[in-house]
Amino acid sequence: MKKQKGEYGTIQRAKAVIAKRSSFYKQQGYRRAQPLGRDREAIEDHSCSYMIDLCIALLPALLWVLVFVLILCGILPVFLLTPMYWITLVLLVVTSFGLTGWFSLRSHGLSLGRFLTGMKVVRKDNKEASPMILLLREIIEVGIPVAVLGYFFNVLGMLIFWVLNSIVTVISPGQRTIADWILGTRIIYEPAVHIRFEQDVKKELELSPIDLHIHSNFSDDGYYSVEDLFVRAKEAGCKVISITDHNCVRANTQAKRLSVLYGVDYIPGIEIDCSFRGRRLRVLGYYIDERNELFDAVESESLKREKTASLERGRKLEEYAGIIVDMERLLEKTRFQNVSGKQIAKLIFEHELYRQYPLIQRYLESSSSDEQAIERFARDMFEEGGPCYVERTYPSLHDVLEIVHLADGIAVLSSWGCDQLEDRLIEQALAEGFDGIEVFSPLVKKETMTRLLRLAKEHKLFVSAGSDFHGPTHPQHYLGVTHCPKQALPLVEILTSASPNARER
Structure with a gap:
């Protein structure tokens, strides 16, 4: 095991924070x-913000x-005395005209003072102002009074401008300054956004050399390409990985070639949805022959199932709320034939006409952000119990296990959803013909991992470990972070050294 090291310095972090805040805004x-x-x-x-920026501009003084x-001493x-006078004037021009304006345009309307007070310069319609406008505003607000008026009229000239600007600011709606009236800008309180750095989140998390549950962009919710995953696995120090895309084996052919190139051992894999006794389970298939035609049928049925469910969501939404979404057009844009409830909700909340609907208005008014409103709407409308919920049917566990075994694979129970499964049901599922259990995973609680490990030992099954890494679409999971303790690695290594026909041992 090894610990993740930091990657970014203070300046890089500051740039990343500013860029992220601007993107969110x-x-x-x-x-x-x-x-x-x-x-x-x-x-x-507002006064504190301006005084901080003014002090920076006056530093040469x-x-x-x-x-x-x-x-004097x-x-x-x-x-x-004379050369220092002229040097000071030059520095005042640089700090008041150049430094403040440069920082504002590079930080999308921030300044040190505004950053500390949570404010930002924007256009009258609240959209971000252009770099030229931001530069001109700092010149009018700071550069002209400090460098120009200060030079020609001394302190009196600066004081007159500041008094006049203060009067305009106080009597104007939204505390707009002289520069704001000239350029059509305003200062607002920037919405709070919580930014976390990946290196900070995982610097105390142990990285495992074995990760047997990774998703590429061949999964509907995966982000990285197959080669990107090998690059990241190499950086994380992984020795063995398996890409287990949802109901799809397409990644395996590429992965086998890249395994040699990057020096990372690879086990062909897949994760298949199924049902057992009215509950949804997932089966991880390892050492599979991805060329087997059975997997073409698995993918085809999955796409058909998702398309049918997506169309039904759209129909129910129109019937319930009178909101019409062109599902066919949306489906044309995705190769996975799946438009989730959250995707539909996001589309609705971005549409100005739909935002005026009373139903949408209620969510907007009762939520602290658009993002929260979208989350709540998607949960209330499309999840189980909601008026637009669509129940999907999955192949039986028996059939899926048979497919994996016919493709010369090892069938492992995915830990997905196991927190909600009682031991009796898991044991009944294991009796259907599983070869192993995914014991170590960030998908389940520690006590569930203990239960699964006990069941694996009792039934003499393979033990697996995986991160369920998807990339930014599931930011709480990190490649190589499987929660497998160092002392348990030998158990997982048994699976990684198994032969394709190991289930017949």
């Missing part, structure tokens, strides 16, 4: 942007004051 954050009010707190925040004091010679 463009997608949906602008809808939740809060304009500045005239209450005391908002005025204090502090240098001038320090030199002047040292000259006789520490520095008098002839330095």
Whole structure:
């Protein structure tokens, strides 16, 4: 086992945070942007923000004051007074015209002061302002009063501008400044967004050299290509992996070739949905012959099932809420023939006409964000018990086990959903002909892993471990993080060293 090391420095982290916040704001954050009010707190925040930025712009003046004091004390010679005066003016131009404006346009409307107070410069319609507008605003707000008025009219010129700007700001709706009125901008409170770095999340998580449950973009919810997975597996220190896509074996042919190229051992795999005694299970097939025509039928039936369910969701939604979604058109854009309830909900909430529907309005008004409203709508409408829920039928466990075995594979019970399965049902399922159990996985609780390990030992079954890694679509799972303790690795290694006909041992 080894620990994940950090990858990013402070500057890189800051850039990533700013980019992520801007991306979030463009997608949906602008809808939740809060304009500045005239209450005391908002005025204090705005004033504090401006004073912080102003202090940064005036930093060269502090240098001038320090030199002047040292000259008065006789520490520095008098002839330095004139050159330091001109150096200070040049630095003031750089900090007031260049530094503040550059930071604002690079940070999409932020400044150090606005960053600390949670504010941002945007257009009047709350959309992000262009880089040129952001640069001009900082020149009007800071550059001109500090460098221009300060040079021609000394401190009096700056004070007159600041007093006039303060009066305009206080009496204007949303505390708009002179620059805001000229450029058509405003300052808003930026919606809060929680940003986590992957390296921080997993730096204390142990990475296993064996990961037998990984999904590529051949799965409907996978993200990375087969080669991307090998690159990441190599970086994570994995020695053996298996790509187990949902009801699809297409990744295996590529993976076998890439295994040699990247020096990572590979076990052909698949994960197949099935039903047993009214419950949905998943079967992991290892060492399968992916060329077997039975897997073509598995994929074909899966696509047909998902398409039928997607069309039915759309029909029920139209019947229940009067919202018409062109499901056929959506299905044309996905090779998996699956349009989930969440995808439908996202499409609806992005449509301005549908956002005016009373049903959608209720979710928007009672949620803290569009994202939360979408999640709640999708759960209430499309999950079990909802008016648009569609129950799908899956092949029987017996048939799926037979397919895996006919393809010379080893059938392993996936840990998916095992938290909700009682021991008796699992034992009944194992009796159907399983060869192993996925014991170690982030999909289940620690106590469930203990139960599964006990059952594997009692029935003398193979023990497997997998991360269920999908990529950014399932951000809580990390490649190589299987929750398999070091002392249990030898149990998993038995499976990785098995021969294709090991089930007949």
